Amino acid sequence: MLLVPCPNCGPRNASDLRHVGESVSRPDPNSASPAQWRQYLYIRDNVADWNTETWYCVRGCRRFFKLERNTATNEFRNPPMPGNKLGGKA
Amino acid sequence: MSVVGSIAGKVRKKPPRYSAAGLLSKGLRGGEWPRVWRDVPLKKSYDVIIIGGGVHGLATAYYLATNHGITNVAVIDKSYLGSGGSGRNTAIVRSNYLTPEGVAFYDRSLSLYNSMTSDLNINVMFSERGHLTLAHSDAALRTMHWRAEVNKLQNIDSSVITPEEVKKVVPSLNISDDAHHPIAGALFHPPGGIIRHDAVVWGYARGADHRGVEMHQKTEVLDVLCEGGEGPDGKGAGGRVTGVRTNRGDVSAPIVVNCTAGWASLISDMAGVRLPITTQPLQAAVTEPVKVFLPAVVVSGSLHVYVSQTDRGELVFGAAVDPFTNYNVRGSLDFTEGLAGHILELMPGVSKMRLLRQWAGLCDMTPDYSPVMGFTPVEGFLVDVGWGTYGFKAGPVSGEMMAEAIATQRTPELIDAFKLSRFEDGRLVGEKGAAAVGH
Numbered sequence: 002m003l004l005v006p007c008p009n010c011g012p013r014n015a016s017d018l019r020h021v022g023e024s025v026s027r028p029d030p031n032s033a034s035p036a037q038w039r040q041y042l043y044i045r046d047n048v049a050d051w052n053t054e055t056w057y058c059v060r061g062c063r064r065f066f067k068l069e070r071n072t073a074t075n076e077f078r079n080p081p082m083p084g085n086k087l088g089g090k091a
Numbered sequence: 092m093s094v095v096g097s098i099a100g101k102v103r104k105k106p107p108r109y110s111a112a113g114l115l116s117k118g119l120r121g122g123e124w125p126r127v128w129r130d131v132p133l134k135k136s137y138d139v140i141i142i143g144g145g146v147h148g149l150a151t152a153y154y155l156a157t158n159h160g161i162t163n164v165a166v167i168d169k170s171y172l173g174s175g176g177s178g179r180n181t182a183i184v185r186s187n188y189l190t191p192e193g194v195a196f197y198d199r200s201l202s203l204y205n206s207m208t209s210d211l212n213i214n215v216m217f218s219e220r221g222h223l224t225l226a227h228s229d230a231a232l233r234t235m236h237w238r239a240e241v242n243k244l245q246n247i248d249s250s251v252i253t254p255e256e257v258k259k260v261v262p263s264l265n266i267s268d269d270a271h272h273p274i275a276g277a278l279f280h281p282p283g284g285i286i287r288h289d290a291v292v293w294g295y296a297r298g299a300d301h302r303g304v305e306m307h308q309k310t311e312v313l314d315v316l317c318e319g320g321e322g323p324d325g326k327g328a329g330g331r332v333t334g335v336r337t338n339r340g341d342v343s344a345p346i347v348v349n350c351t352a353g354w355a356s357l358i359s360d361m362a363g364v365r366l367p368i369t370t371q372p373l374q375a376a377v378t379e380p381v382k383v384f385l386p387a388v389v390v391s392g393s394l395h396v397y398v399s400q401t402d403r404g405e406l407v408f409g410a411a412v413d414p415f416t417n418y419n420v421r422g423s424l425d426f427t428e429g430l431a432g433h434i435l436e437l438m439p440g441v442s443k444m445r446l447l448r449q450w451a452g453l454c455d456m457t458p459d460y461s462p463v464m465g466f467t468p469v470e471g472f473l474v475d476v477g478w479g480t481y482g483f484k485a486g487p488v489s490g491e492m493m494a495e496a497i498a499t500q501r502t503p504e505l506i507d508a509f510k511l512s513r514f515e516d517g518r519l520v521g522e523k524g525a526a527a528v529g530h
Contacts (some may be wrong), residue, residue: 002424003415016425020415022369036515043367043458043514047356049418072370073418 006068008081010061021055023047024067027087049073055084109212127293128300133307136343137165139497140335142312142358143350144168145177146288146483147475149295150490151348151497152304158491159498162303165344166296167337169311173292176352179452180483181375181409183388183399185222185283187242187249189234192508192520193461194245196488199505203487204286211294215286216402221387222283223260225437227272231393235278242280252279261387263438270436272393283388285399288483295490311338315347315361317469326363328468346497348473353418353453355476364467367514368455368477371412372419374426376449378441380404394433406444408434412454412480422449454479461520464492464509465502473497474511 003015010017023045028037046052051071058064067084070077107113107125117124139155141148144166155161168174184204186197207215226232235251242249254266257277266274296306313336320330334343349358356368385400395411408430413423427449435442456479457463463477475493478485492506502510508520 014425015415023416039514039517040365044365045356045367045369046360047366047369047416049354049357049370054416072416075417075419 003075005056006077006081007056007058007061008066009064010058013058013061017058017060019057019059021057021065021084021086024053024055024084051078053082057086109214127297128306131305133310133337133339133342134165134305135341136334137305138163138344139346139348140164140342140344141166141348141350142168142335143175143352144172144292144296144306144308145175145350145352146173146291146295146486147177147352147478147489147493148348148350149292149299149306150486151350151475151493152490153295153299153302154491154494155497156299156302156304158494161494161498164299164304165307165342166299166304167307167310167312167335167342169309171308172296172306173289176452176454176478176482177288177292177486179375179450180288181397181399181407182285182288182483183222183283183390183397183409184217184286184484185280185388186247187222187224187238187278187280187283189238189241190461190520191241191245194242194247196505197485198245198247199491200485200488201282203491204291204484207291207294207487211298213290213294213297215290215294217284217286218402219282219284220399221260222280223257223387223389224278224280225257225389225391225393226275226277227391227393228275232276235276238278247280248282249278249280252277261385261389263384263440264389265437265439272391272436274437285388285401291483291486307339312358312361313337315358315472316341316343317362317472320363320469322363326361326469328363330363330469332362332469332471346471346473348475348493348497350475350493352455352476352478352482355455355474359467359472359474359476362467362469362472364469364472364474364511366463366474366476366511367458368463369416370418370453371415371456372417372451373409373412373454373480374422374449374451375407375409376422376427376430377401377408377447378406378444379447381406381444389437391433391437394436396430396433396437398434398437405447406441412456413451418453420451420453422451454482456480458514459519459521462489462509463511464489464506465496465511467511 004012065084067082186201188194316334317330318325320327332347353370356366388399390397457477495503
């Protein structure tokens with residue numbers, strides 16, 4: 002069972018939240034090339050290590066926030082950071 | 092190195108055949124069985140290096156040797172053969188997919204599984220017992236009709252049946268309206284069934300070994316060596332692969348194949364090839380053995396559960412992938428709880444059965460639930476990845492196609508739709524008939 006440290010609701014079971022996914026840089030829609038858009042849409046680092054991800058607290062505060070999680074051990078570190086529904090880097 | 096090491100590089104002249112007579116005489120006289128594959132020293136160079144000793148990697152090696160005569164091949168794995176998805180799946184095989192590409196592909200795989208026991212001279216215990224995909228709503232039933240028509244066009248035995256007919260196939264299912272999600276019908280696919288997954292791994296390893304392919308276990312790839320690419324160290328597009336760096340030293344090869352499932356994106360990154368893959372564990376569980384009562388494989392996409400009964404009498408369950416990316420294969424209570432609830436809804440009679448154990452395997456998920464196969468922007472570096480929750484049933488045909496791609500240096504037609512460049516061209520396949528996908 003994964004306990005996700007929600008900044009507003011405290012530790013919550015992962016099933017109370019939605020894993021939006023790894024944070025990726027959203028390119029500027031006015032200048033992005035098709036290749037950059039595809040990179041943003043599909044390509045992920047998918048590391049087996051510390052990674053910054055966006056979570057959405059579905060059954061709690063209904064806020065988006067970013068957390069650092071180790072995808073090999075499922076530990077969290079550092080306080081949550083503000084996030085948005087696009088999952089992008091702030 | 093042990094005595095067997097002295098025959099390094101030599102193909103065995105007379106591979107020992109498995110037979111009922113051999114089993115009987117061994118049983119009466121006792122004694123050790125010979126080792127199934129050789130334990131040989133790692134050479135400095137090979138024609139082909141295959142990373143990942145699961146069904147896909149071993150099948151590729153086997154078909155390279157049998158169909159194309161390429162035997163200077165090494166299969167390397169950081170753990171033991173079949174330690175990943177090949178030994179963790181729920182061993183269901185079928186070909187009733189939704190897209191024509193998917194159907195053609197898995198049907199070829201099913202026919203290879205059908206003749207595998209005689210081809211590989213090992214009993215893979217293929218049990219063609221029928222496969223039921225339950226529908227719990229009109230929308231799901233409509234998808235089943237769609238799938239059935241796509242299947243029939245390609246000559247696959249597949250049809251939609253009513254709840255009463257479902258009950259005739261599997262009497263223990265609850266088809267009443269009392270359930271939270273009543274059964275509205277099912278897609279029935281008689282050629283589907285289950286198989287002994289470990290025997291498939293051992294069969295391919297043994298067959299490849301007899302033809303001169305080397306298996307190297309406990310050999311972890313630390314880096315993929317490249318030259319001429321646009322990235323650092325000559326990696327990336329426009330470059331060429333020259334070999335791999337392992338924990339047992341550097342090995343050179345003009346062709347390196349990545350068949351590493353959950354770790355696929357990490358290995359590809361070593362060559363500077365970025366993949367649209369995320370790794371998510373899929374959990375499965377097995378109960379204590381009971382008398383045989385479940386004659387077919389039962390799947391419910393809406394309830395995220397599939398169940399079959401093994402020849403020993405255990406019920407094997409699988410579910411959907413975990414809802415977050417993860418390289419950890421520990422089980423969770425969430426899974427057990429959800430599984431038990433859904434199974435009891437389908438089959439209230441099993442409420443007293445006890446779970447023996449649960450486990451997880453890593454799935455390499457792609458955005459369109461279809462694999463990524465074939466050539467990459469790095470010359471000589473091929474991938475057979477993105478197999479997500481459907482890799483085991485596709486193992487034989489993937490091996491055959493990858494071997495053909497390596498030998499001919501051209502993408503075979505059957506896997507043309509699965510090439511990596513589809514994500515750049517915007518030609519996603521969209522296989523919603525994949526296992527463990529809610530639709």
